[in-house]
Amino acid sequence: MEQQQNWRGNFQTFRQVIPQMEELPFQAREAINVLRGNIQLSGYExxxxxxxxxxxxxxxxxxxFRLAKSMAGLGTRTIYLDCDIRNSEVMAxxxxxxxxxxxxxxxxxxxSLNDIIYHTDDPCMDMIFTGAVAPNPSELLSGPLFVQLLEELxxxxxxxxxxxxxxxxxxxxxxxxKKCDGTVLVVECGKTEKTLAVKATRQLEYAGVRILGAVLNKVGASNKGYGYGYGYGYGYGYGYGEGNTKKAAKAAKKQNKAAQKANAKSGRDKKRA
Structure with a gap:
């Protein structure tokens, strides 16, 4: 705890927020942990x-957000940076x-940087919110202050x-x-059109972005969904393009098939009880 207080003391801030989150099912938590592990094994620095x-x-x-929580769960100093200035829903x-x-x-x-960092109830996780809606997000994010921010963090x-x-x-x-070390693309199972996924991938590639892989989100989710749109599992696959996107989706569905059966069985057991 003393070491934790020392590194947080670098920012000299006493602001704290306590995000309210629903508990994820075991399979979803494990899938996020798998995503965390894959990122950690994707390269140096x-x-x-x-x-x-x-x-x-x-x-x-x-x-x-869940990935940041998972990283912090290992005792690693982690900060979640919300850059969706145009349309963030994180605070709500x-x-x-x-x-x-x-x-x-x-x-x-x-x-200053000290003014925008917020501690959470997790001793290893901090947050930066988007702040006020700006009329020129692209210009702000293209400026030198954003690069300086990432380097300081x-x-x-x-x-x-x-x-x-x-x-x-x-x-x-x-x-x-483009200014980050690596990027993960989230694709919603059964909703994201293949043409849009390919278009997004190509835009990132044209920008010189290092793409680490894809998360196939909401795999096996019920009609009501779960929590904030999480399904009961995630798929993670490397590679892109039309063929590779299909392979990643197929592998993810196979990976989560057992989890879906387990959830269905759990639901039947609850009804019997």
């Missing part, structure tokens, strides 16, 4: 990890009521999990991902 998607509402923000999703300063205020030069955290805007509607996601 992968510190800033962007999480994006082709279109909105595919689960990239939930995936990014995790029931954070207090007023905060965030990324947009920092990129405008109005506040890398000095104090072992992992920086960067939640980006979706890639296809706006350029922001590719701009952010």
């Amino acid at each position: 992968l510190r800033t990890i962007a999480v994006t998607s082709a279109m909105p509402n595919e689960g990239k923000s939930s995936t990014a 999703r995790y029931q954070i009521q207090q007023s905060v300063c965030g990324l947009s205020e920092f990129l405008c030069g109005r506040v 890398k000095k104090n955290y072992e992992y920086v999990i960067v939640d980006t805007p979706p890639v296809c509607p706006v350029i922001d996601g590719a701009l952010i991902a």
Whole structure:
């Protein structure tokens, strides 16, 4: 605990938020842990990890936040950085009521880094919110202050999990991902069109982004879904393009088949009880 207080003391901030989250089923927690392990084994010096998607509402923000929690669960210093300045729902999703300063205020030069870092109830995880809605997110994210921010965070955290805007509607996601060490693309099972997934992949590749792999989200989810859009499992696959995207999806479905059966059996057992 003393070591933890020392590194947090670098920022000299006493601001704290307590995100309210529902407990994930065992299979979903394990899938996030598998994603964490795959990222850790994807190469040397992968510190800033962007999480994006082709279109909105595919689960990239939930995936990014849960990934940050999983990283912090290992005792590694982790910060979740919300960069979806145009349309973030993080504060509402995790029931954070207090007023905060965030990324947009920092990129405008109005506040310092110390002013936008918020501790959580997890001693190894901090957060940066988007802050006020800005009329020019692309210009702010393209500026030198964003690069400086990432470099400063890398000095104090072992992992920086960067939640980006979706890639296809706006350029922001590719701009952010290019400045990160690696990127994970979230694809919603049964919803994301193949053409959009391929388009998002090509946009990232054209921008020179290092793509680590894909998360197939909401695999085996019921009609009601779970929590904030999580299904009962995740697939993780390397490689892209039309053929590789199909292979990743097929492998992910196979990987989660047992989890779906287990959940169905659990539901039947509860009804009998």
